[in-house]
Amino acid sequence: MSDDQVCGGEAQPAIELPADLLFAPEQDMWVRVEGDGTVTVGATHIVAAHGQFMLFTPRAVGTEVERDRSLGVMETAKTAVAVHAPLSGRIVAINEAVVSDVALVAREPYGAGWLVRLQPAALADERGALMAAADYATWLAPRLAQKQAAAAPLDDDEFKEDLNVDPYRGY
Numbered sequence: 001m002s003d004d005q006v007c008g009g010e011a012q013p014a015i016e017l018p019a020d021l022l023f024a025p026e027q028d029m030w031v032r033v034e035g036d037g038t039v040t041v042g043a044t045h046i047v048a049a050h051g052q053f054m055l056f057t058p059r060a061v062g063t064e065v066e067r068d069r070s071l072g073v074m075e076t077a078k079t080a081v082a083v084h085a086p087l088s089g090r091i092v093a094i095n096e097a098v099v100s101d102v103a104l105v106a107r108e109p110y111g112a113g114w115l116v117r118l119q120p121a122a123l124a125d126e127r128g129a130l131m132a133a134a135d136y137a138t139w140l141a142p143r144l145a146q147k148q149a150a151a152a153p154l155d156d157d158e159f160k161e162d163l164n165v166d167p168y169r170g171y
Contacts, residue, residue, distance in 0.1 A: 022131065024087075026068075031087060041085070041087075042109060043105055057073045061093065064089070
């Protein structure tokens with residue numbers, strides 16, 4: 001693990017998050033404040049885990065969005081996932097590479113898979129809703145553990161008695 005990444009959750013696989021990003025936990029989005037005052041926004045690895053995305057349809061450049069409102073939609077074969085803005089602002093750029101190849105979000109969620117750039121409208125006021133990488137990892141760990149427990153495979157012996165059926169005697 002490099003110095004610019006943090007890890008969360010010791011009872012589960014490590015989650016590596018770039019330390020230079022801020023995270024919007026409720027939206028599963030990340031934010032990087034750029035030197036020119038804009039912010040780059042992307043989806044976390046949690047969004048990428050929804051399935052194989054087939055399409056990203058962003059809102060148009062110039063669109064004003066409020067925090068927690070739609071930046072666009074990502075679609076899988078089975079569902080559409082709304083992409084919610086972690087900050088209020090005006091869309092100033094769309095990642096055309098993701099529009100052309102939405103799988104880039106899953107391959108590089110914290111790099112080339114960014115989604116949009118915003119000119120923030122209220123960064124000073126809304127920054128408090130964002131978490132540093134270490135805080136986000138701490139916030140995320142119990143939620144991932146809960147989901148992992150819910151998806152745990154059944155104990156091999158749990159239904160052994162039910163599966164031991166004599167074909168000549170029936171159930």
